[in-house]
Amino acid sequence: MNFRILNYFLTVAHEKNITKAAEVLHITQPTLSRQLMQLEEDLGTKLFDRSQHKFALTPSGQFLVQRAQEILDMVEKTTLDIQDQEQNLSGSIAFGAGEYYATQTLAQLIGAFQRQYPAVTFDLFTATADTLLEKMEKGLIDIAILQAPVDTTNYDYIHLQKKEIWGILMRKDAPLATRKAIKACELCGLPVILPVRLQVRSEIFNWLSGDIAKMHFVGNCNLLANTAVLVEQNNYYAITIRPPLMNENRFVFRPLQPALSGDILLVWRRDRQQSHTLQKFIDFAKCFLSIE
Structure with a gap:
């Protein structure tokens, strides 16, 4: 073959x-x-x-x-990685990211890097952390923004300063839309959508604590775009991180009370020989994020 x-x-x-x-x-x-x-x-x-x-x-x-x-x-x-070993920095970097608010930081980082190295291009793949880790293991993604908790045994990473805020995505006309923050007891009996990742769901169950038995879970979703459609069409309440983009004429996002947040990591493989371009980007990212 x-x-x-x-x-x-x-x-x-x-x-x-x-x-x-x-x-x-x-x-x-x-x-x-x-x-x-x-x-x-x-x-x-x-x-x-x-x-x-x-x-x-x-x-x-x-x-x-x-x-x-x-x-x-x-x-x-x-x-492409071999070709970028030439004197003029070029080549392509494959990024992975979930639908995080922190993707704005990644966008700023990519933009700053490309202004300095305009011949470098990028591919951006959007998925959950589990899927992105699988693709990184196969070498199909170079570097990714992942939401903790994730197993970083085989990875180097940088902590992003901004955390992801957990809350409820709901229709603008939903009864709870008038609240400034949402308590677990206020969700009892309402149709609730959970995130699909087991590690993240475990943290949410801890937040729900004694009210979990009173919850009406209708399903699980992995990415926000389809979750928003379900919320709009069926008046569901989605427990999710703060959307990076949201139509404020149709939806509202209210943080959880007590607050729940998650760390965001910029991650790459530790045991793999990095291309010259990728190593340049990692060094650039460390400097960029230290002064963010």
């Missing part, structure tokens, strides 16, 4: 037609068919269902699509 064959395979999977894929790849159909058959032979499994004029992915083929894309993304990223 080589990178060229993986690219052939992904093209066929995308086009769902070997003739169209051959045209896209500028090779003959027989050549492409032979390469795919050789790939299946090397892997010892069928990747496509060719029965009854079908040309669909088998379960093994579907699995390989995901892995092949990750491999090729990693190859492209590695190529």
